[in-house]
Amino acid sequence: MPANLPPQYYELEREFKAERDPREKLRLAQELLAIMPKHKGTDKLQADLKNKISKLKKTLETPDKKHGVRQAATNDYIPKEGAGQVILIGPPNSGKSSLIESLTNAKPTVTDYPYATREPLAGMMTYETVQIQLIDTPPISVDMYETYMANLIRQADLVVLVCDLASDKCQEGLQFIFYKLDEKRIVLKPEVTDKPDDPRYCFKKTLICAHKIYDDETGERRKKLGEKFAGFNIVETSIIDDDSLKNFKNEIFRALSIIRVYTKHIGKEVEYIDPIILPVGGTVEMAAEVIHKDFARKLKFAKIWGEGKFDGQRVQRDCVLNDKDVIEFHI
Numbered sequence: 001m002p003a004n005l006p007p008q009y010y011e012l013e014r015e016f017k018a019e020r021d022p023r024e025k026l027r028l029a030q031e032l033l034a035i036m037p038k039h040k041g042t043d044k045l046q047a048d049l050k051n052k053i054s055k056l057k058k059t060l061e062t063p064d065k066k067h068g069v070r071q072a073a074t075n076d077y078i079p080k081e082g083a084g085q086v087i088l089i090g091p092p093n094s095g096k097s098s099l100i101e102s103l104t105n106a107k108p109t110v111t112d113y114p115y116a117t118r119e120p121l122a123g124m125m126t127y128e129t130v131q132i133q134l135i136d137t138p139p140i141s142v143d144m145y146e147t148y149m150a151n152l153i154r155q156a157d158l159v160v161l162v163c164d165l166a167s168d169k170c171q172e173g174l175q176f177i178f179y180k181l182d183e184k185r186i187v188l189k190p191e192v193t194d195k196p197d198d199p200r201y202c203f204k205k206t207l208i209c210a211h212k213i214y215d216d217e218t219g220e221r222r223k224k225l226g227e228k229f230a231g232f233n234i235v236e237t238s239i240i241d242d243d244s245l246k247n248f249k250n251e252i253f254r255a256l257s258i259i260r261v262y263t264k265h266i267g268k269e270v271e272y273i274d275p276i277i278l279p280v281g282g283t284v285e286m287a288a289e290v291i292h293k294d295f296a297r298k299l300k301f302a303k304i305w306g307e308g309k310f311d312g313q314r315v316q317r318d319c320v321l322n323d324k325d326v327i328e329f330h331i
């Protein structure tokens with residue numbers, strides 16, 4: 001049976017064959033597998049590719065101090081924790097680590113010279129009743145790009161691009177990052193409403209952080225940032241301004257497009273801790289499924305307290321929930 005491969009496949013295959021860096025090769029192999037049509041005619045090709053992927057993974061997991069491969073391989077992936085994973089990226093010295101230090105329990109290296117962060121580091125940020133994971137990363141610039149960054153960014157739920165308003169070169173720094181990531185087929189977007197036509201690409205929702213806002217005395221750099229990146233949500237921050245950090249947290253939560261739903265037992269008071277996290281538009285059924293698949297199946301109806309509902313309103317499984325709704329399941 002013919003394989004009927006799309007033209008993009010052959011293009012990508014050429015790239016894959018030419019690539020020498022095992023980590024990039026792994027990424028390209030995964031992209032090849034993703035765009036390969038899945039039918040009988042490609043069974044053998046799929047098996048070959050899966051074999052190559054597993055060999056590449058093994059190579060990356062084998063300690064190789066000389067090339068520093070092992071370290072980089074483990075940096076490829078950070079397990080998600082909490083209600084969402086947010087990756088902070090930016091030019092050197094822009095203040096990524098300082099933000100992580102101010103907002104999370106992590107203790108990153110902060111220095112007044114650039115290129116201080118050498119590896120990604122995750123910390124947890126408390127936002128009201130939820131925990132959100134923030135990841136600090138090494139800088140991206142003409143002089144530095146860690147190849148594992150593409151995988152880390154692809155996996156994250158949200159990108160925060162940190163702009164250094166204390167620097168004359170802040171626009172150029174950001175533009176280079178857009179260009180560099182586009183080369184890795186990652187497109188940073190204000191909103192992601194559709195999938196890319198080309199499946200090798202990945203669209204990532206991005207918030208721009210106009211950091212060190214008080215160092216932009218004339219406001220000129222902030223103004224230019226708004227003009228250059230029109231459409232993006234730009235949030236002004238400074239580590240010496242707690243209100244700006246509070247607002248930044250709100251914007252991160254909003255950008256994650258998630259809602260918190262609290263559950264209560266019949267006849268008991270609600271405890272506003274440990275909410276169920278659902279995507280915006282999440283339903284009663286989805287909330288029940290988080291508790292247990294069986295629970296969702298057995299569900300007869302639910303009662304809801306929250307905005308736009310009267311207290312204890314009886315609803316069915318397809319009822320769409322709002323942030324901070326309280327729900328009581330009846331099975």
Ligand SMILES: Nc1nc2c(ncn2[C@@H]2O[C@H](COP(=O)(O)OP(=O)(O)OP(=O)(O)O)[C@@H](O)[C@H]2O)c(=O)[nH]1
Pocket residue numbers: 090091092093094095096097098099109110111112113114115116117118137138139166211212213215237238239240
């Ligand atoms: N004025 C001012 N300085 C800041 C602010 N945030 C961070 N800095 C300073 O900026 C410098 C760089 O901060 P880092 O947090 O190390 O920057 P980074 O982006 O992690 O740098 P790399 O790891 O090299 O990419 C340090 O001297 C910080 O004290 C801010 O809001 N205002």
Ligand SMILES: [Mg+2]
Pocket residue numbers: 096097098109110116117136137
């Ligand atoms: Mg840093």
